[in-house]
Amino acid sequence: MAQRLNSKDASFSAAFDAFVLKDRDGGADVSAVVREVIAAMRAGGVDALKDYTQKFDGFALTENNLRVTAEEIDAAEATCDKDDLKALDFAAARIRTYHEKQIPSDVRYTDDQGVSLGWRWTCVDAAGLYAPGGRAAYPSSVLMNAIPAKVAGVNRLAMVTPAPKGEMNPLVLAAAKRAGIDEVYRIGGAQAVAALAYGAGPIKPVDVIVGPGNAYVAEAKRQVFGIVGIDSVAGPSEILVVSDGKTDPNWIAADLLSQAEHDPSSQSVLITDNAAFADKVEEAVREQLSDSPRREIAEAAWSNNSAIIIVSSLDEAPALVDKIAPEHLELAVDDPEALLNKVRHAGAIFLGRHAPEAIGDYVAGPDHVLPTARAARYASGLSVLDFMKRTSIIGCDEAAVAKLGPAAARLADAEGLPAHAKSVRVRLKG
Amino acid sequence: MAQRLNSKDASFSAAFDAFVLKDRDGGADVSAVVREVIAAMRAGGVDALKDYTQKFDGFALTENNLRVTAEEIDAAEATCDKDDLKALDFAAARIRTYHEKQIPSDVRYTDDQGVSLGWRWTCVDAAGLYAPGGRAAYPSSVLMNAIPAKVAGVNRLAMVTPAPKGEMNPLVLAAAKRAGIDEVYRIGGAQAVAALAYGAGPIKPVDVIVGPGNAYVAEAKRQVFGIVGIDSVAGPSEILVVSDGKTDPNWIAADLLSQAEHDPSSQSVLITDNAAFADKVEEAVREQLSDSPRREIAEAAWSNNSAIIIVSSLDEAPALVDKIAPEHLELAVDDPEALLNKVRHAGAIFLGRHAPEAIGDYVAGPDHVLPTARAARYASGLSVLDFMKRTSIIGCDEAAVAKLGPAAARLADAEGLPAHAKSVRVRLKG
Numbered sequence: 001m002a003q004r005l006n007s008k009d010a011s012f013s014a015a016f017d018a019f020v021l022k023d024r025d026g027g028a029d030v031s032a033v034v035r036e037v038i039a040a041m042r043a044g045g046v047d048a049l050k051d052y053t054q055k056f057d058g059f060a061l062t063e064n065n066l067r068v069t070a071e072e073i074d075a076a077e078a079t080c081d082k083d084d085l086k087a088l089d090f091a092a093a094r095i096r097t098y099h100e101k102q103i104p105s106d107v108r109y110t111d112d113q114g115v116s117l118g119w120r121w122t123c124v125d126a127a128g129l130y131a132p133g134g135r136a137a138y139p140s141s142v143l144m145n146a147i148p149a150k151v152a153g154v155n156r157l158a159m160v161t162p163a164p165k166g167e168m169n170p171l172v173l174a175a176a177k178r179a180g181i182d183e184v185y186r187i188g189g190a191q192a193v194a195a196l197a198y199g200a201g202p203i204k205p206v207d208v209i210v211g212p213g214n215a216y217v218a219e220a221k222r223q224v225f226g227i228v229g230i231d232s233v234a235g236p237s238e239i240l241v242v243s244d245g246k247t248d249p250n251w252i253a254a255d256l257l258s259q260a261e262h263d264p265s266s267q268s269v270l271i272t273d274n275a276a277f278a279d280k281v282e283e284a285v286r287e288q289l290s291d292s293p294r295r296e297i298a299e300a301a302w303s304n305n306s307a308i309i310i311v312s313s314l315d316e317a318p319a320l321v322d323k324i325a326p327e328h329l330e331l332a333v334d335d336p337e338a339l340l341n342k343v344r345h346a347g348a349i350f351l352g353r354h355a356p357e358a359i360g361d362y363v364a365g366p367d368h369v370l371p372t373a374r375a376a377r378y379a380s381g382l383s384v385l386d387f388m389k390r391t392s393i394i395g396c397d398e399a400a401v402a403k404l405g406p407a408a409a410r411l412a413d414a415e416g417l418p419a420h421a422k423s424v425r426v427r428l429k430g
Numbered sequence: 431m432a433q434r435l436n437s438k439d440a441s442f443s444a445a446f447d448a449f450v451l452k453d454r455d456g457g458a459d460v461s462a463v464v465r466e467v468i469a470a471m472r473a474g475g476v477d478a479l480k481d482y483t484q485k486f487d488g489f490a491l492t493e494n495n496l497r498v499t500a501e502e503i504d505a506a507e508a509t510c511d512k513d514d515l516k517a518l519d520f521a522a523a524r525i526r527t528y529h530e531k532q533i534p535s536d537v538r539y540t541d542d543q544g545v546s547l548g549w550r551w552t553c554v555d556a557a558g559l560y561a562p563g564g565r566a567a568y569p570s571s572v573l574m575n576a577i578p579a580k581v582a583g584v585n586r587l588a589m590v591t592p593a594p595k596g597e598m599n600p601l602v603l604a605a606a607k608r609a610g611i612d613e614v615y616r617i618g619g620a621q622a623v624a625a626l627a628y629g630a631g632p633i634k635p636v637d638v639i640v641g642p643g644n645a646y647v648a649e650a651k652r653q654v655f656g657i658v659g660i661d662s663v664a665g666p667s668e669i670l671v672v673s674d675g676k677t678d679p680n681w682i683a684a685d686l687l688s689q690a691e692h693d694p695s696s697q698s699v700l701i702t703d704n705a706a707f708a709d710k711v712e713e714a715v716r717e718q719l720s721d722s723p724r725r726e727i728a729e730a731a732w733s734n735n736s737a738i739i740i741v742s743s744l745d746e747a748p749a750l751v752d753k754i755a756p757e758h759l760e761l762a763v764d765d766p767e768a769l770l771n772k773v774r775h776a777g778a779i780f781l782g783r784h785a786p787e788a789i790g791d792y793v794a795g796p797d798h799v800l801p802t803a804r805a806a807r808y809a810s811g812l813s814v815l816d817f818m819k820r821t822s823i824i825g826c827d828e829a830a831v832a833k834l835g836p837a838a839a840r841l842a843d844a845e846g847l848p849a850h851a852k853s854v855r856v857r858l859k860g
Binding site (some may be wrong): 031035049081083084086087088090091097098101102104106107111115116117119120122123124125137138139140141160171185199207208222225226228229233248250251253255257258261263288292293298336340344345346347348349350352354356357358359360361362363364365366367370371373375377378379380381385389390391392393394395396397398400401404405406407408409410411412414415416417418419420421422423424426427 | 452461478501513514516517518520521527528531532534537541545546547549550552554555567568569570579600601637638652655656658661662663670678680681684687688690691692709718722723724728767770774775776777778779780781782784786787788789790791792793794795796797800801803805806807808809810813815819820821822823824825826827828830831834835836837838839840841842844845846847848849852853857858860
């Protein structure tokens with residue numbers, strides 16, 4: 001079962017640090033393989049894409065079946081359960097409303113020296129979206145990746161998703177239609193990322209690539225960063241629950257397992273000041289695991305990567321939370337707002353006993369693409385900002401350059417950049 | 431001299447595309463070397479740092495001289511020209527004022543379903559700043575990198591800067607002091623980036639690494655991305671001037687050369703609808719080059735990477751500008767605001783005939799760390815946002831989860847994630 005740590009133990013600090021810094025990804029170096037795939041794609045284009053798709057997806061890609069047609073998408077949608085589609089629409093509307101509030105503002109002003117200053121936000125021309133395919137095909141992720149791009153105003157949105165043996169998930173295609181995705185291609189892996197970055201056959205290059213994928217996809221995004229923008233390098237999912245012991249242990253166990261069931265590399269952590277409650281949660285986890293259809297995955301994540309941490313007081317929790325910097329943080333306590341004000345590093349924070357993380361995965365509105373593996377120390381979840389960029393604006397008239405110019409020219413001289421100084425001085429009188 | 435293109439020529443489109451997509455960086459693959467340096471640093475820590483510093487900087491690093499002391503910084507400052515220090519202070523105050531306006535706002539609200547939603551911005555705990563050293567030591571870059579971090583509220587700011595043969599630029603140290611940098615280390619190159627990302631001896635790891643450097647530094651930042659956040663992968667500087675031919679050609683020539691003098695890989699481009707004016711600018715460039723102390727560098731950049739593009743009408747300019755997506759864009763025309771509204775991709779835009787790019791390099795206020803090599807298609811200049819991250823907030827009470835829960839559980843079922851569904855359903859009554 002999960003590792004048990006107690007903050008009273010002399011060994012706690014070392015054991016906790018080791019737990020936090022453990023590499024759950026296995027540390028396999030996929031960079032050489034990915035470099036080879038990207039080089040082959042740059043040299044071979046759509047022919048290389050066909051070879052890799054045959055090899056990895058067991059699917060004979062042609063110019064005709066590379067792109068999923070609007071008719072195919074409509075046909076797939078028609079096979080979907082109507083209530084599933086209604087749930088998708090409910091989610092899409094809520095995601096759109098939340099993301100619309102995050103559209104940034106432009107600013108222009110003239111300062112006391114007469115300099116016109118400000119900035120302006122504009123969206124990228126084209127975005128590429130990676131959606132995992134096959135068994136782990138998530139229509140919710142299609143919404144969570146595409147809607148912020150559309151809200152940002154992106155004109156062209158191209159989705160790639162692998163089709164193992166040609167199979168695609170109908171609800172994924174229905175989600176793509178609802179999210180306003182313009183192009184869908186039956187390709188995946190590092191080769192699909194390369195196709196989006198450099199173009200391949202009918203696939204034109206995009207400006208930004210977002211979306212979760214396996215280790216090869218993540219590494220491919222890292223390697224094409226600079227040619228295109230990327231959102232972040234995503235890893236296995238995580239949840240950290242802080243509980244005072246007054247929430248039903250079955251609820252907390254379900255919350256912990258909701259992330260454990262994603263992947264054997266996932267991580268679930270409980271921090272509580274109540275050891276008896278911890279025992280009850282652990283017992284509930286055991287029970288729920290026993291009849292889980294995804295038992296093998298969840299049990300591996302729970303046993304290999306997870307922990308129950310007993311603290312003397314929940315006052316100890318914020319410092320531990322910030323070191324873990326979890327993707328998802330649940331505050332199942334009486335006064336979650338007080339605790340919210342004391343923690344700093346988390347991708348998303350769920351307040352109270354009635355806010356399970358899965359609400360945020362689907363329908364709350366905020367994005368479910370969130371920083372993993374301690375990246376919440378420095379990174380944010382996906383948002384409209386990932387599809388926009390800010391241009392600085394600087395305007396001077398003769399009077400303004402006269403006021404600012406001398407200091408600029410002096411610094412240019414000090415840095416040994418005479419042409420910089422000259423471009424200012426030619427505009428100064430006398 | 432610079433390449434000359436004319437939009438009337440039949441070959442223009444192909445020639446322009448080739449110009450835009452040309453790799454000015456030389457395309458040397460430094461990734462293998464950098465991987466080796468990072469691996470050696472992770473294995474060897476401060477000992478590896480000593481070896482690399484001896485090898486690349488010709489400097490015998492010890493535990494005693496690794497960190498620049500406050501006394502050394504004060505002593506260096508005392509040797510600086512007082513007017514240079516005053517210009518630094520003038521610049522620092524203006525940079526601070528502009529960046530303070532970019533601090534993002536937190537949002538909290540309760541929606542019509544009773545769900546508590548919002549987001550909160552917090553800063554990273556520690557930031558690392560790379561400042562180039564030796565000949566290309568720029569105190570202005572120290573301000574431009576450090577001040578946004580301090581404005582964001584970052585508690586610990588560690589700067590690394592190579593000290594070739596032990597030498598450091600006094601004005602760089604004075605700038606570090608003014609910007610509130612907490613730690614300064616005499617190291618550079620990929621090994622310094624590795625030290626900031628993973629820690630080395632007395633250097634504790636940081637959360638974000640920013641700042642310009644050579645190709646090795648840029649590649650090292652790319653490789654540690656995911657362990658830490660990074661700003662972007664910077665390349666050689668660029669300027670694009672759009673002119674109607676009514677600005678003094680000597681001014682425009684000086685502006686073009688102000689970026690050409692940075693590096694042989696830099697790029698300067700003029701777009702004008704006036705061929706006679708273009709000739710005058712070219713003549714002025716020739717004249718100014720002839721007595722430039724940095725002639726060799728500027729001439730290489732001008733001859734190898736630069737262009738004068740003649741258009742039939744300035745109406746053609748916006749589409750060309752957006753394809754180039756320049757780091758710096760000068761609009762030296764009668765109505766720069768009208769043109770501003772038509773272009774979309776640029777790092778910073780300078781309005782009017784009296785706003786040379788060098789004003790933005792030093793004293794205007796906006797950051798001079800800007801996207802290069804067409805990255806302005808998707809990336810922004812450095813700002814407080816590079817040192818902050820956004821946490822999503824989601825709160826539900828019993829009534830709210832009752833309203834949102836069923837759709838979430840249904841989507842979880844559809845995705846084959848039963849523990850997700852269970853964590854919601856256990857909270858639903860009846």
